[in-house]
Amino acid sequence: MKRILIAGALAAATLGLAAGGASAQTTLRIGLAEDPDVLDPSLGRTYVGRIVFASLCDKLFDVDADLNIVPQLALSHEVSEDGKALTITLRDGVLFHDGTPMDAAAVKYSLDRHRTMDGSFRRGELSIVESVDVVDPLTVRLNLKSPFAPLLATLTDRSGMIVSPTAAEAAGDQFGNNPVCAGPFQFVERVQQDRIVAEKFADYWNADEVFIDRIEYRPIPDSTVRLANLQSGQLDLIERALATDIPTIRADEDLELEVVTELGYQGMTINVANGEGAKGPLAESALVRQALDLAIDREALNQVVFNGEFFPGNQWVNPQNQWYQDAYPAPARDVEKAKALIAEAGVATPIVVDYMVPNNPEVRQVAEVIQAMAAEAGFDMQIRVVEFATGLQEAEAGRFGAFMLAWSGRPDPDGNIYSFAHSTGPLNYGKYASETVDAALTEARTATTFDARKAAYETVADLWLTEGSVLYLYHRAMLIAHTDDLEGYVQLPDGLVRVVGVKLN
Amino acid sequence: MLTLIGKRLAQLVPTLFFVSVLIFSLQHLLPGDPALVMAGEERDPVVIEQIRKQYGLDQPIPVQYAMWIGNVFTGDLGESMRLKVPVSDLIVQKLPVTLQLAIMAMLIALVLGVTTGVLSAVKKDSAWDYVINVVGLAGISTPNFWLGIMLILFFAVHLGWLPASGYVSPFEDWRQSLATTIMPAFVLGTAIAGVIMRHTRSAMLQALASDYVRTARAKGLSERVVVWKHAMRNALTPVITLGALEFGTLLSGAVLTEQIFSIPGFGKLIVDAVFNRDYAVVQGVVLVTATTYIVLNLLADLGYILANPRLRA
Numbered sequence: 008m009k010r011i012l013i014a015g016a017l018a019a020a021t022l023g024l025a026a027g028g029a030s031a032q033t034t035l036r037i038g039l040a041e042d043p044d045v046l047d048p049s050l051g052r053t054y055v056g057r058i059v060f061a062s063l064c065d066k067l068f069d070v071d072a073d074l075n076i077v078p079q080l081a082l083s084h085e086v087s088e089d090g091k092a093l094t095i096t097l098r099d100g101v102l103f104h105d106g107t108p109m110d111a112a113a114v115k116y117s118l119d120r121h122r123t124m125d126g127s128f129r130r131g132e133l134s135i136v137e138s139v140d141v142v143d144p145l146t147v148r149l150n151l152k153s154p155f156a157p158l159l160a161t162l163t164d165r166s167g168m169i170v171s172p173t174a175a176e177a178a179g180d181q182f183g184n185n186p187v188c189a190g191p192f193q194f195v196e197r198v199q200q201d202r203i204v205a206e207k208f209a210d211y212w213n214a215d216e217v218f219i220d221r222i223e224y225r226p227i228p229d230s231t232v233r234l235a236n237l238q239s240g241q242l243d244l245i246e247r248a249l250a251t252d253i254p255t256i257r258a259d260e261d262l263e264l265e266v267v268t269e270l271g272y273q274g275m276t277i278n279v280a281n282g283e284g285a286k287g288p289l290a291e292s293a294l295v296r297q298a299l300d301l302a303i304d305r306e307a308l309n310q311v312v313f314n315g316e317f318f319p320g321n322q323w324v325n326p327q328n329q330w331y332q333d334a335y336p337a338p339a340r341d342v343e344k345a346k347a348l349i350a351e352a353g354v355a356t357p358i359v360v361d362y363m364v365p366n367n368p369e370v371r372q373v374a375e376v377i378q379a380m381a382a383e384a385g386f387d388m389q390i391r392v393v394e395f396a397t398g399l400q401e402a403e404a405g406r407f408g409a410f411m412l413a414w415s416g417r418p419d420p421d422g423n424i425y426s427f428a429h430s431t432g433p434l435n436y437g438k439y440a441s442e443t444v445d446a447a448l449t450e451a452r453t454a455t456t457f458d459a460r461k462a463a464y465e466t467v468a469d470l471w472l473t474e475g476s477v478l479y480l481y482h483r484a485m486l487i488a489h490t491d492d493l494e495g496y497v498q499l500p501d502g503l504v505r506v507v508g509v510k511l512n
Numbered sequence: 513m514l515t516l517i518g519k520r521l522a523q524l525v526p527t528l529f530f531v532s533v534l535i536f537s538l539q540h541l542l543p544g545d546p547a548l549v550m551a552g553e554e555r556d557p558v559v560i561e562q563i564r565k566q567y568g569l570d571q572p573i574p575v576q577y578a579m580w581i582g583n584v585f586t587g588d589l590g591e592s593m594r595l596k597v598p599v600s601d602l603i604v605q606k607l608p609v610t611l612q613l614a615i616m617a618m619l620i621a622l623v624l625g626v627t628t629g630v631l632s633a634v635k636k637d638s639a640w641d642y643v644i645n646v647v648g649l650a651g652i653s654t655p656n657f658w659l660g661i662m663l664i665l666f667f668a669v670h671l672g673w674l675p676a677s678g679y680v681s682p683f684e685d686w687r688q689s690l691a692t693t694i695m696p697a698f699v700l701g702t703a704i705a706g707v708i709m710r711h712t713r714s715a716m717l718q719a720l721a722s723d724y725v726r727t728a729r730a731k732g733l734s735e736r737v738v739v740w741k742h743a744m745r746n747a748l749t750p751v752i753t754l755g756a757l758e759f760g761t762l763l764s765g766a767v768l769t770e771q772i773f774s775i776p777g778f779g780k781l782i783v784d785a786v787f788n789r790d791y792a793v794v795q796g797v798v799l800v801t802a803t804t805y806i807v808l809n810l811l812a813d814l815g816y817i818l819a820n821p822r823l824r825a
């Protein structure tokens with residue numbers, strides 16, 4: 008028996024040696040929280056897919072650390088006086104991974120592909136574009152149906168990714184299995200649910216700033232295992248670490264943690280007018296909704312569930328964002344006032360609410376804390392845990408009283424509010440409708456100056472935050488952990504992992 | 513013997529037909545619209561309609577079934593909605609991975625389970641017997657995900673001997689392949705070893721108490737020959753069936769274990785497919801799994817007959 012044990016230990020040690028030191032020095036290994044969907048900018052729809060796109064496909068524009076829009080494949084842009092034409096000058100001498108030139112014709116091709124391809128998820132984002140003209144080889148003009156301020160921000164994401172027309176034509180809807188773009192890295196191979204490999208593109212327009220030869224993306228859904236891989240040196244960087252793992256990461260002197268407030272929000276959508284679920288005082292009375300809002304202690308929620316590492320919030324953008332309405336700060340918890348509001352509404356307690364919660368341990372915990380807090384003001388929040396796909400269908404059909412909803416967020420505030428609050432918005436699950444809010448949302452889209460847009464959003468806030476159908480709760484901290492061998496890594500607020508300028512020592 | 517095999521193969525067709533109808537209807541009873549899940553955050557009604565049309569989801573369920581089964585007969589299992597790759601490619605890619613894991617786990621389970629089972633039967637009511645039973649029970653009751661994470665934390669993070677997760681094919685690098693699969697195979701193997709141990713023990717006890725063993729002993733055969741040759745042969749019969757069925761379970765994807773160790777096998781494939789309502793993938797994987805089960809059952813029956821000549825009549 009003893010001999011067997013020794014032999015086993017030796018074998019394990021040999022394997023251990025084989026396990027270490029296998030990868031080349033400039034291979035950056037990134038642990039992803041999920042396996043991305045198809046890698047076609049027109050068809051992709053997952054956040055994790057955007058992380059991979061960040062190395063494969065450059066966009067016309069990008070965002071900087073302060074969410075300012077900066078050129079990437081574009082050099083500059085100009086908006087016509089009536090706001091209905093956007094002229095973009097392109098960077099000269101840019102090549103796609105297949106060696107073909109990235110020019111105005113390619114940009115027109117890509118934008119038209121996004122707009123018209125069957126099943127394209129970019130169709131809605133670019134629906135404001137009437138047509139795209141090639142002005143000269145390095146200039147394109149986007150003709151708009153009406154002025155649309157968020158368009159540039161849209162072009163900083165997948166809608167702004169330009170694909171090689173030659174490769175896209177050849178591959179059809181299989182393009183995502185071998186994407187060819189103009190990013191710093193070119194696609195090498197993908198084994199579903201195991202790895203995606205990309206190699207440095209030698210002819211990249213900014214190749215001098217790329218110091219990594221190869222990237223391996225490895226989907227590892229379990230966050231504990233993802234962190235274990237980072238700690239044991241099998242990965243160099245992981246995205247979406249858990250808030251509860253922050254102490255472990257900070258205690259490990261070989262690791263560094265990047266924390267950034269997400270662009271999106273976590274909130275509770277209340278069904279005010281959507282089908283059978285829109286019954287009872289919470290749906291019918293804005294006073295009762297305000298009472299629920301006042302019953303929640305956002306700071307305590309953050310402390311209890313997230314060790315105080317997340318960011319309480321009460322609007323569709325976080326309090327650090329330039330679009331935050333300072334005139335509407337997060338209310339402090341006030342149970343007495345909440346009870347008074349319920350009394351004023353003339354409603355008997357307990358107010359029973361069908362509270363639909365996605366099956367995710369963190370969100371479930373949030374729901375339980377809210378349930379306890381709301382009970383003190385007279386609410387009986389009946390938690391109903393649903394799996395993701397079921398939850399979507401239930402929400403769409405209006406079979407809920409309140410629904411915990413996560414929104415990943417967009418750089419432009421329009422992407423965080425229009426679809427949810429406009430009476431025709433596709434994500435307006437509560438079916439809230441107000442002509443004033445609709446008009447203000449449209450004004451915020453078409454106005455051209457920051458001040459005019461912000462003023463329009465103030466009108467939205469005034470109504471939406473007092474009688475609307477979303478109670479905003481908190482903004483997650485996007486947690487990215489990496490080894491301290493990684494040099495020059497900068498975390499941007501969109502949470503994506505950018506590799507240009509990064510060195511691996 | 514041949515007639516028996518022929519008969520069993522003929523039964524396979526209606527069983528598979530029944531299974532395919534069952535899978536098809538069951539998944540359509542699941543709440544959650546695949547087109548909605550596909551659309552994710554980008555909720556454009558036009559796109560949702562396009563997806564429904566593209567994948568035939570706008571057709572009545574019997575029509576969808578007919579389309580699917582028709583394609584299956586031509587070897588086409590459809591295309592994953594989420595990944596835009598043929599389902600058969602995914603299966604061909606994942607099956608060897610799970611197969612490798614299952615074989616390793618089964619070897620571990622058989623070696624551990626049969627030896628400890630025989631040992632505890634032979635040494636009935638001794639300290640050996642008690643210890644083996646307690647450890648065996650612990651093996652059965654320990655959740656795979658817990659044991660998996662403990663092994664990762666100890667062998668990968670603390671000792672740094674093995675990679676924490678991931679998978680390397682043996683054709684690429686057999687040592688790395690062993691390094692990446694040994695922990696998950698051990699987790700899967702120990703869970704089954706406990707079951708096999710208990711079955712072996714009771715079958716062995718029964719065999720040891722039977723007349724022919726008494727006769728063998730009376731003839732003056734050594735205890736080793738009595739136990740390993742005479743008693744074992746009979747005791748093995750139920751263990752073979754059990755082993756084959758457990759192997760089927762392993763092949764259908766050791767869901768949690770693959771998830772924890774990020775092993776890109778059947779388990780992970782089906783979990784992701786169910787959550788994303790990727791119907792074609794679910795259908796394909798379940799069909800292949802069902803077929804495997806049926807074939808394994810057949811093999812188990814044949815194994816029975818080979819191990820026990822009395823059944824050949």
